[in-house]
Amino acid sequence: MSGFSFNKENEEKFQALLQRYPNKASLCLPSLWMIQYQEGWISQEAMVYLAQKLDTTPMEIQSIASFYTMFNLKPIGKYHIQLCKTLSCMLNGSENIRDYLIKKLGIKPGETSKDGKFTLSLVECLGSCGTAPVIQLNDDYIQNVTIEKLDEILDGLK
Amino acid sequence: MIVKIVSKNFDIPNSHKLDVALKHGRYTSLAKLFSMSPLEVIEEVSQSGLRGKGGGGAHTGDKWKLIPQDSQKPSYLVVNADESEPGTFKDRQILEFDPHLLIEGIINASYAINAHHAYVYIRGEYVFWAKRFQEAIDEAYAAGYLGKNVGGFGYALELTLHRGAGAYICGEKSALLESLEGKRGHPRLKPQGKEPEWFFGAPSVVNNVETIASVPYIIQNGATAYRQFGTECSPGTMLFGLSGHINNPGIYELPFGISMKEVIEKIGGGVKGGKRLKAVIPGGSSVCILKADEIENVTLDYESLKEHGSSLGTGGMIILDEDTSIPKAMKNLFEFYHHESCGQCTPCREGTGWVDKILKRILDGEGKKEDFDTMLDVCDMLNGKTICVFAPSVAFIANSYLSKFKDEFYKLCK
Ligand SMILES: Cc1cc2nc3c(=O)[nH]c(=O)nc-3n(C[C@H](O)[C@H](O)[C@H](O)COP(=O)(O)O)c2cc1C
Numbered sequence: 001m002s003g004f005s006f007n008k009e010n011e012e013k014f015q016a017l018l019q020r021y022p023n024k025a026s027l028c029l030p031s032l033w034m035i036q037y038q039e040g041w042i043s044q045e046a047m048v049y050l051a052q053k054l055d056t057t058p059m060e061i062q063s064i065a066s067f068y069t070m071f072n073l074k075p076i077g078k079y080h081i082q083l084c085k086t087l088s089c090m091l092n093g094s095e096n097i098r099d100y101l102i103k104k105l106g107i108k109p110g111e112t113s114k115d116g117k118f119t120l121s122l123v124e125c126l127g128s129c130g131t132a133p134v135i136q137l138n139d140d141y142i143q144n145v146t147i148e149k150l151d152e153i154l155d156g157l158k
Numbered sequence: 159m160i161v162k163i164v165s166k167n168f169d170i171p172n173s174h175k176l177d178v179a180l181k182h183g184r185y186t187s188l189a190k191l192f193s194m195s196p197l198e199v200i201e202e203v204s205q206s207g208l209r210g211k212g213g214g215g216a217h218t219g220d221k222w223k224l225i226p227q228d229s230q231k232p233s234y235l236v237v238n239a240d241e242s243e244p245g246t247f248k249d250r251q252i253l254e255f256d257p258h259l260l261i262e263g264i265i266n267a268s269y270a271i272n273a274h275h276a277y278v279y280i281r282g283e284y285v286f287w288a289k290r291f292q293e294a295i296d297e298a299y300a301a302g303y304l305g306k307n308v309g310g311f312g313y314a315l316e317l318t319l320h321r322g323a324g325a326y327i328c329g330e331k332s333a334l335l336e337s338l339e340g341k342r343g344h345p346r347l348k349p350q351g352k353e354p355e356w357f358f359g360a361p362s363v364v365n366n367v368e369t370i371a372s373v374p375y376i377i378q379n380g381a382t383a384y385r386q387f388g389t390e391c392s393p394g395t396m397l398f399g400l401s402g403h404i405n406n407p408g409i410y411e412l413p414f415g416i417s418m419k420e421v422i423e424k425i426g427g428g429v430k431g432g433k434r435l436k437a438v439i440p441g442g443s444s445v446c447i448l449k450a451d452e453i454e455n456v457t458l459d460y461e462s463l464k465e466h467g468s469s470l471g472t473g474g475m476i477i478l479d480e481d482t483s484i485p486k487a488m489k490n491l492f493e494f495y496h497h498e499s500c501g502q503c504t505p506c507r508e509g510t511g512w513v514d515k516i517l518k519r520i521l522d523g524e525g526k527k528e529d530f531d532t533m534l535d536v537c538d539m540l541n542g543k544t545i546c547v548f549a550p551s552v553a554f555i556a557n558s559y560l561s562k563f564k565d566e567f568y569k570l571c572k
């Protein structure tokens with residue numbers, strides 16, 4: 001039995017999207033996004049639910065969801081700090097920011113703080129190289145990151 | 159040096175809003191567009207010599223000609239807003255500051271290839287830009303620039319924004335279409351002959367955001383007007399990027415054919431901290447690196463970069479100062495390529511990882527001189543025998559780092 005279902009808003013969105021593609025298979029990524037925004041992550045139950053909706057197998061959904069790095073297949077912290085580690089950011093000091101974050105948060109990249117507040121990830125080029133170094137904090141970009149700027153933002157988070 | 163065609167409205171306050179956009183010329187190409195036949199539109203774009211701005215530089219008109227004009231089947235326009243090539247951050251400027259220009263371009267291109275539904279595939283990380291663009295789509299629908307009767311000209315066009323979810327390879331056009339079809343982003347095996355792309359079996363065109371945003375100017379002002387900028391083989395302008403060790407990083411619209419060195423010095427304000435230039439990666443990370451002394455006579459166009467052993471790519475230049483460790487820069491990029499290989503082909507999946515490991519060993523001071531040759535061998539294996547061009551281009555660029563900075567690698571080895 002599936003313990004997940006779309007809330008009303010997402011169900012409406014799903015129905016509307018059905019009209020916008022030649023084949024409902026296209027709804028896979030949009031649906032995974034809706035699940036992630038609804039629950040914070042994508043559980044096995046949710047994948048079973050989605051498989052039924054798209055007439056495919058949970059295995060297939062699993063293999064798709066796991067291909068894309070932005071889908072969280074396990075719960076993560078309330079704030080997801082994703083620091084860009086690629087070249088233009090590295091040339092502009094992202095390694096210092098990384099080391100500072102490890103010290104400040106007491107967690108390594110890939111880990112979540114014990115209180116569940118922060119998850120730290122190192123990610124590849126965020127398409128913001130002209131304002132390096134860059135962090136994606138949940139949905140938002142922080143550009144031209146400095147330690148002072150970072151302190152101010154992180155210390156202000158509840 | 160700066161010429162503003164695509165970036166003309168970028169500095170206008172609230173340029174992303176429809177009322178402001180309309181005051182500054184958006185959607186004025188439609189009257190001309192719909193007075194032409196689709197074939198005439200394609201011919202005009204062909205004449206302009208417009209080349210794809212997504213990295214490959216394919217002739218846009220030639221691509222559009224591959225779509226059968228008399229087909230009963232629907233055709234689709236798919237706009238590539240995946241923008242994940244390291245050093246590239248230009249398309250998002252269009253999405254942020256002139257989304258209606260992109261919609262206008264989409265109307266132009268869709269009409270030319272007889273598409274009644276267009277999709278924009280945007281990288282998952284671009285949440286702000288996806289919201290911004292969706293707002294523009296909603297405005298355009300409300301004002302009748304999208305929907306059943308575009309601009310009152312009797313053409314029907316739907317536009318759907320589709321978000322990716324973090325996978326560089328989905329920028330490759332066939333992987334993008336797989337992803338749009340709801341699958342993993344695996345590039346497809348390409349047929350030998352020229353044919354269009356396929357979206358659920360329907361003929362489709364995939365074009366980069368900036369390419370599509372260049373079309374309204376061409377239709378409105380004509381191919382000759384576009385050709386007044388740039389060179390014979392590289393007509394028009396491009397949104398060039400500067401990042402890395404540079405005083406004024408950013409995106410600048412420049413005509414093709416101007417001196418790279420001057421752009422770095424005059425527009426970029428020179429290398430950060432008054433240091434000397436060591437090297438430039440000219441067009442996103444997937445093109446060959448050029449040493450400072452190699453860029454003396456380089457001009458920013460397809461021909462010149464090719465002549466100098468690199469490519470124009472996405473026009474996103476990464477500037478490296480004299481203190482940059484090339485082995486470290488190369489390792490950084492191999493971490494990227496190893497992470498982003500889609501994994502379908504063994505040489506690509508494994509080879510990128512091996513080179514990454516060897517580079518780590520060298521940087522940790524445990525490398526041997528043989529390691530250098532091993533890297534060359536692995537690159538040889540990456541070249542050819544794979545489904546898409548990802549692996550061969552990684553091999554190609556690796557060779558440029560290894561051959562041009564051999565001493566630097568050797569110095570680190572025992
Ligand atoms: C590995 C790889 C990644 C690519 N990434 C992008 C990208 O992020 N954005 C893009 O527009 N084109 C990208 N391309 C090029 C596309 O495959 C395609 O050629 C392009 O979108 C076509 O549009 P254009 O002709 O207007 O440039 C990539 C190609 C490869 C091989």
Ligand code: SF4
Binds near residue numbers: 345501503549
């Ligand atoms: S070459 Fe690499 S990226 Fe391209 S299909 Fe093969 S494994 Fe995937």
Ligand code: FES
Binds near residue numbers: 085088126132
């Ligand atoms: S390298 Fe960090 S945003 Fe591109």
